[in-house]
Amino acid sequence: xxxxxxxxxxxxxxxxxxxxxxxxxxxxxxxxxxxxxxxxxxxxxxxxxxxxxxxxxxxxxxxxxxxxxxxxxxxxxxxxxxxxxxxxxxxxxxxxxxxxxxxxxxxxxxxxxxxxxxxxxxxxxxxxxxxxxxxxxxxxxxxxxxxxxxxxxxxxxxxxxxxxxxxxxxxxxxxxxxxxxxxxxxxxxxxxxxxxxxxxxxxxxxxxxxxxxxxxxxxxxxxxxxxxxxxxxxxxxxxxxxxxxxxxxxxxxxxxxxxxxxxxxxxxxxxxxxxxxxxxxxxxxxxxxxxxxxxxxxxxxxxxxxxxxxxxxxxxxxxxxxxxxxxxxxxxxxxxxxxxxxxxxxxxxxxxxxxxxxxxxxxxxxxxxxxxxxxxxxxxxxxxxxxxxxxxxxxxxxxxxxxxxxxxxxxxxxxxxxxxxxxxxxxxxxxxxxxxxxxxxxxxxxxxxxxxxxxxxxxxxxxxxxxxxxxxxxxxxxxxxxxxxxxxxxxxxx
Amino acid sequence: xxxxxxxxxxxxxxxxxxxxxxxxxxxxxxxxxxxxxxxxxxxxxxxxxxxxxxxxxxxxxxxxxxxxxxxxxxxxxxxxxxxxxxxxxxxxxxxxxxxxxxxxxxxxxxxxxxxxxxxxxxxxxxxxxxxxxxxxxxxxxxxxxxxxxxxxxxxxxxxxxxxxxxxxxxxxxxxxxxxxxxxxxxxxxxxxxxxxxxxxxxxxxxxxxxxxxxxxxxxxxxxxxxxxxxxxxxxxxxxxxxxxxxxxxxxxxxxxxxxxxxxxxxxxxxxxxxxxxxxxxxxxxxxxxxxxxxxxxxxxxxxxxxxxxxxxxxxxxxxxxxxxxxxxxxxxxxxxxxxxxxxxxxxxxxxxxxxxxxxxxxxxxxxxxxx
Numbered sequence: 107x108x109x110x111x112x113x114x115x116x117x118x119x120x121x122x123x124x125x126x127x128x129x130x131x132x133x134x135x136x137x138x139x140x141x142x143x144x145x146x147x148x149x150x151x152x153x154x155x156x157x158x159x160x161x162x163x164x165x166x167x168x169x170x171x172x173x174x175x176x177x178x179x180x181x182x183x184x185x186x187x188x189x190x191x192x193x194x195x196x197x198x199x200x201x202x203x204x205x206x207x208x209x210x211x212x213x214x215x216x217x218x219x220x221x222x223x224x225x226x227x228x229x230x231x232x233x234x235x236x237x238x239x240x241x242x243x244x245x246x247x248x249x250x251x252x253x254x255x256x257x258x259x260x261x262x263x264x265x266x267x268x269x270x271x272x273x274x275x276x277x278x279x280x281x282x283x284x285x286x287x288x289x290x291x292x293x294x295x296x297x298x299x300x301x302x303x304x305x306x307x308x309x310x311x312x313x314x315x316x317x318x319x320x321x322x323x324x325x326x327x328x329x330x331x332x333x334x335x336x337x338x339x340x341x342x343x344x345x346x347x348x349x350x351x352x353x354x355x356x357x358x359x360x361x362x363x364x365x366x367x368x369x370x371x372x373x374x375x376x377x378x379x380x381x382x383x384x385x386x387x388x389x390x391x392x393x394x395x396x397x398x399x400x401x402x403x404x405x406x407x408x409x410x411x412x413x414x415x416x417x418x419x420x421x422x423x424x425x426x427x428x429x430x431x432x433x434x435x436x437x438x439x440x441x442x443x444x445x446x447x448x449x450x451x452x453x454x455x456x457x458x459x460x461x462x463x464x465x466x467x468x469x470x471x472x473x474x475x476x477x478x479x480x481x482x483x484x485x486x487x488x489x490x491x492x493x494x495x496x497x498x499x500x501x502x503x504x505x506x507x508x509x510x511x512x513x514x515x516x517x518x519x520x521x522x523x524x525x526x527x528x529x530x531x532x533x534x535x536x537x538x539x540x541x542x543x544x545x546x547x548x549x550x551x552x553x554x555x556x557x558x559x560x561x562x563x564x565x566x567x568x569x570x571x572x573x574x575x576x577x578x579x580x581x582x583x584x585x586x587x588x589x590x591x592x593x594x595x596x597x598x599x600x
Numbered sequence: 601x602x603x604x605x606x607x608x609x610x611x612x613x614x615x616x617x618x619x620x621x622x623x624x625x626x627x628x629x630x631x632x633x634x635x636x637x638x639x640x641x642x643x644x645x646x647x648x649x650x651x652x653x654x655x656x657x658x659x660x661x662x663x664x665x666x667x668x669x670x671x672x673x674x675x676x677x678x679x680x681x682x683x684x685x686x687x688x689x690x691x692x693x694x695x696x697x698x699x700x701x702x703x704x705x706x707x708x709x710x711x712x713x714x715x716x717x718x719x720x721x722x723x724x725x726x727x728x729x730x731x732x733x734x735x736x737x738x739x740x741x742x743x744x745x746x747x748x749x750x751x752x753x754x755x756x757x758x759x760x761x762x763x764x765x766x767x768x769x770x771x772x773x774x775x776x777x778x779x780x781x782x783x784x785x786x787x788x789x790x791x792x793x794x795x796x797x798x799x800x801x802x803x804x805x806x807x808x809x810x811x812x813x814x815x816x817x818x819x820x821x822x823x824x825x826x827x828x829x830x831x832x833x834x835x836x837x838x839x840x841x842x843x844x845x846x847x848x849x850x851x852x853x854x855x856x857x858x859x860x861x862x863x864x865x866x867x868x869x870x871x872x873x874x875x876x877x878x879x880x881x882x883x884x885x886x887x888x889x890x891x892x893x894x895x896x897x898x899x900x901x902x903x904x905x906x907x908x909x910x911x912x913x914x915x916x917x918x919x920x921x922x923x924x925x926x927x928x929x930x931x932x933x934x935x936x937x938x939x940x941x942x943x944x945x946x947x948x949x950x951x952x953x954x955x956x957x958x959x960x961x962x963x964x965x966x967x968x969x970x971x
Contacts, residue, residue, distance in 0.1 A: 419717075420716075420870070420873060422869060422870055423868050423869050423870045423873060424868075424869065425866070425867070425868075425869055531717075531728065532716070532717070533716070533873050533874060533877050534712060534716055534717070534725075534877050534880070536877070537874075537877035537878060537880055537881075538728060538732060538880070541732055541880060541881055541884055542732060542735065544747075544750050544881075545732070545735055545736050545739070545743075545747065545884075548739075548743050548746055548747050548750060549739035549743045556611075556746065558746075558750075561749060561750070561753070562746045562747065562748075562749035562750055563611070563613070563746055563749070564616055564617075564749050
C-alpha cells in the first residue's frame with residue numbers, strides 16, 4: 107500500500123517537472139512566477155538601437171550597484187545585434203527552460219529578456235555580503251592560525267586552498283535539498299586519499315533525497331552509517347587548518363554552503379579528543395594534555411557512578427578515613443545515593459543548558475548562582491552531601507576538557523546510563539556499562555571504517571598519535587588506519 | 601550490507617588477531633581455579649610439558665589454516681568430509697560448545713557471587729551477562745572478532761599486578777620444592793588433563809578461518825599466543841605457590857582472586873572487586889564468540905547454511921543457551937559441593953576437543969593430500 111502511494115508521488119513529481127520544462131518562457135510566465143514577491147523587480151530598458159530588454163531580478167539577492175554598472179549601462183549603450191555581446195561579465199548563461207530560469211533567479215542572477223530575439227540570459231551578480239573571517243569560537247586556541255570558516259562556501263574553499271596549493275586537491279560540487287538547493291563541496295587529494303572513501307562519500311551525498319539541508323550537521327545525519335548512535339561519525343570543525351591537516355592525512359572534507367562548519371571523515375573515537383593545539387605545543391606537553399583529556403573523560407563519566415556504587419553496595423571498598431567522612435555527611439540525608447546523585451546531575455544539566463541559552467553575561471551569572479547557591483543550599487537543606495557536591499563539581503569541570511561538544515553531550519547521557527547500572531549492580535554494573543560502551547563503539551563505523559581504529563582494528567604505528575602526540579619527526583607515515591595511497595609524509599622516502 | 605547478516609565478512613584480520621584470540625581463549629575460567637588442581641610445585645613441569653603438547657596441536661591447526669579448505673569455511677569442511685558428516689559433526693559440536701559456554705559463564709558468575717555479591721541470585725548475573733553478549737553478537741562476527749583487542753588490552757596486564765608477590769619477605773624458596781614428584785598418582789594425571797583442557801580453545805579458531813587473511817605465518821602468530829599463555833600460567837602458579845604454600849593452596853577455592861584481595865591501593869580497599877569486574881570483558885568476548893559459533897553450528901546441523909541469518913533464528917539459539925544456563929545453574933552448579941559434574945565434564949570435554957580436532961583435521965588433510 108505504502109509503496110504504491112510512494113510511486114504515485116514520484117510519478118506526480120516527474121509529471122510536474124516535465125510539464126514545467128515544456129512551458130515556453132515568456133515575459134508573462136516570468137511575471138506570474140514572481141507575483142507577490144515584493145523584492146522582485148522587473149525593469150524595462152532600451153538599447154541605443156531601440157531594442158527593448160527586460161531585467162528581472164530579486165533585489166535582496168543581488169548587488170544593486172553592480173546591476174547598473176555591469177548590466178544596465180553596457181546595455182543602454184549597446185549597438186550590437188545580440189544583447190549578450192554587450193555584457194562583459196564573465197558568467198553569462200543562456201536559459202532554455204523555465205525551471206532553470208527560476209533557479210538562476212533565486213540564486214542571485216539577473217535575468218535579461220531580449221524581446222526581439224525572444225531569448226533569455228542570466229548574469230550572475232550574487233550578493234556576497236556576509237560576515238568576515240573571524241576567530242573560531244568553538245575551537246579556540248592560544249597559538250596557531252586564528253581564521254575560521256564563514257557561511258560563504260567559496261571563501262571557505264579559498265581558506266583551504268591557500269593552505270594546500272595543490273592541483274591534486276579536488277573539489278567536486280553537488281546540490282542537495284529539493285527546497286534549499288544547497289551546494290556541497292567534496293574535497294580530497296587525488297592520489298593520496300583512498301578512492302573508497304571518495305566513492306562512498308560521493309555515493310552517500312548523491313543518495314540524499316530531502317527537502318531542506320540547512321546545515322552540515324543535517325548533512326552528516328544523512329551520511330552517517332549509524333543514525334541511532336550518540337557518537338558523531340563526522341568531525342565537525344570550523345577551522346581551515348584542521349581540514350587541511352585532515353586532507354593531508356588522507357581524509358575527505360565536505361563543505362556545505364551557508365554553514366561555517368566543515369565535515370571531515372573517516373574519523374575515529376580518538377579524533378574527538380584531539381585539539382588543533384596538540385600539533386602546536388611541544389610534544390611532551392601536548393601528550394600530557396591529551397592524556398589529561400582522556401582521563402577527564404573517564405573521570406566525568408565514572409566519578410558519580412562510582413560514588414553511587416560504593417555508597418550503595420561496596421562500603422568495604424572505601425578506605426576507613428574516607429568512610430568516616432562519608433558516614434558523617436550521609437547520615438542526615440533522606441535520599442538514597444542514587445536519587446541524590448540523579449537529582450544533582452539533573453540540576454547541573456539544567457544549569458549548564460540554561461547558561462548556554464542565556465546571553466553571555468547572564469549566562470556567566472547563572473553559572474555562579476547555580477554553582478554556589480544551588481550547591482550550597484542543597485547541602486544545607488539536607489538534599490545532598492558535601493562529598494557528592496565535590497564529586498559532581500569535579501565531574502562537570504572534567505567534562506569541559508573534551509574538545510568536542512557533541513561527545514560532551516553524549517558523555518552526559520552515558521553517565522546517566524552507567525549511574526542506573528551502578529545503582530543496581532554496583533561496581534559490576536559500572537563495568538558492564540563500560541563494556542556496552544566499548545561494544546557499541548567497536549561496532550560503529552565512519553565512512554564504513556572502524557570507529558575504534560587504531561585500537562580495534564590494531565594499527566601499531568598510529569599509536570604514536572593516539573594517546574600521546576609523538577614528535578612530528580617520528581611520524582614519518584600517514585595514519586595506516588586511513589589506508590592512504592601515499593604512505594610516507596617525507597617526499598624523499600616516497 | 602543486508603539487514604541482519606551475522607556471518608558476513610566485512611573485513612579480514614591479520615595474524616595479531618590470531619595471537620590475541622589464542623591467548624584470550626586459553627585464559628578463561630580455568631586460569632582462576634588452576635592452582636587448586638595443581639597444588640604441588642612439580643606441577644610447574646606439567647604446565648610446561650602440556651604447553652609443549654599444546655604447541656603440537658597448534659602446529660596441526662596451523663596446517664589447516666594453510667590449506668585451501670580453511671578460507672572457504674563451511675564449503676571447505678563440506679568438501680573435505682562431505683556435507684552429511686559436517687552436519688553430524690556440527691550437531692556433536694553443539695554439545696561441546698554449550699558445555700564450554702555453560703562452565704565459563706557459571707564459573708565466572710560464581711566468582712562474582714563469592715567476591716562481590718554474596719547475597720545476589722546468580723540467575724540475575726547470568727541474565728545481565730547474556731544480555732551484553734547478545735548485544736555483542738548482534739553486530740556480527742567481524743566486530744566480535746575485533747573485540748578481542750579490547751578484551752586483551754583490558755585484561756592481559758592483570759597478571760603483572762601479582763608480580764609483587766614473587767618478592768615478598770615471607771616467601772620461601774622451599775615452597776617451590778620438590779620440583780620432581782615422589783609419586784605419580786591419579787591426581788597428577790588429572791592435573792595433566794586439567795591443564796590440557798585449560799589450554800584448549802584455539803581449536804575453535806578453525807571455524808573462524810575465513811575471517812583471517814594470514815596464511816603464511818599463522819604458526820608463528822599462534823605460537824606467540826600459546827607461549828604467552830604458558831608463561832602466564834607458570835607465573836601465576838609460582839606466585840600462588842609463594843603466597844599460599846602448597847599445603848594451604850588446596851584449601852582455597854579461588855586462589856588467584858584471594859591473592860588479589862591482598863593488593864593495596866590508596867583509593868580503593870578491595871582491588872579484587874574491580875579486577876573481577878574488568879575480567880568480565882574477556883568472558884563477554886569468549887561467550888559471544890561461542891554463542892555465534894553455536895548459532896552457526898545449529899544452522900549447519902539444520903541444513904540452513906544457504907539461507908540468510910535471521911533475528912528469530914538467532915533469538916531462538918540465544919534462548920536455548922539461556923535456558924540451558926539457568927537450568928544448569930539451578931540443578932547442577934549451585935548444588936555442587938565437593939564435585940561439580942559440569943566442571944568435571946568440561947575438563948574432559950575440553951581436553952578431548954583440543955586433542956581430537958587438530959588431529960582429525962591434520963590426518964584428513966594428509967589423507968586428502970595423498971589421494
